[in-house]
Amino acid sequence: MSEIQINTTQNVNIKFTQAAIGERVVAHIVDWIIKLAFIIPMLLFLDSLFQDSVWFYTLDGWSRIAIYIIAVFPAIIYTLVLESLWEGQTLGKKVMKIKVVKIDGYQASFVDYLIRWFFRIVDLNMLSGFVALISIIMSDKGQRLGDMTAGTAVISQKNKVRISHTIMEDIGEDYKPKFPSVIKLSDNDMRIVKETFVIAKKGKDFDTLNKLRTKIEAVMETKSEEATIPFIDLVIKDYNFYTQNM
Structure with missing residues (x-):
């Protein structure tokens, strides 16, 4: 795995081990398994709840979609919330021992995590993650578009000395x-x-x-x-x- 050279505002160079693409993919899969473990039962519950509901089917299509979105909203903001609370880690990232850091060496802020989360629409949801994969391969710091915009990178914590x-x-x-x-x-x-x-x-x-x-x-x-x-x-x-x- 390659190293990320971070030059701080005090002109001190710090070296981090860049998280491998495989580690990030596995972390992403783990997170999706967790989210699906919530989404699927919730959707099945709603389907059974509204199956014989006259009220539900009197709603227009957009209103019905909104109800389902609200129901699975915790899964939608899963990454944003956990990265904000756990300083750049989700459950998947914890399993793979990787985390998000600012490329200036300081801890990322909520706004940084929000930018990364928003760009998931382009990076990970469009073309099945192909955009993110190409961005990570082409970037010398292994950054997807969300990382580039937020000024963050994903590093490995394996063999880390506290x-x-x-x-x-x-x-x-x-x-x-x-x-x-x-x-x-x-x-x-x-x-x-x-x-x-x-x-x-x-x-x-x-x-x-x-x-x-x-x-x-x-x-x-x-x-x-x-x-x-x-x-x-x-x-x-x-x-x-x-x-x-x-």
Whole structure:
């Protein structure tokens, strides 16, 4: 599998393993099996419910279609809801250990997932997914049209080393975290924080350190009186603490 090079806003290059087409196809099939397990019983139930209903057959065709669409609506928004709640994963993606990420290294937002979901009409529903397949093959980051528009990519998490395992901070058993809101940061965020912090601190690049601090505070929705370097160091240690104790 090829790698995806992501250049963050702090000019730090991060490598992710691109999810293979086969992994994405299997994840898609798993998700469809789950959706069909809901859709088929629901449609059979509606058919039996309206079989002898005079009221139902007095409705025009569009109204009847609308009733069926409303009934299966959970399946329609299945992908959008789960990717939003599970940070880029559906049940199928969890099974295949792949997920959606922003190509700038940060966690995708609801709007990004909404764009990907909307473009499924073109990518996956037209020509039986042929458009998505060609887009993924032609893109150097394995992106379908929805990914290109949303600025996302699908990566593999297999053999993934958690960020908490790579920080290796000696925080001690009696360590008391100072910033509980650090859990608002994702693994991708922490990967960027750590690499940027190490590089900028070593090069005494205080401008980058201050920008990194501003971004961290924005995501964590907090302000600190700590100096920039001690603050970022505390954030890394706190994240390590909470990850170890999850």
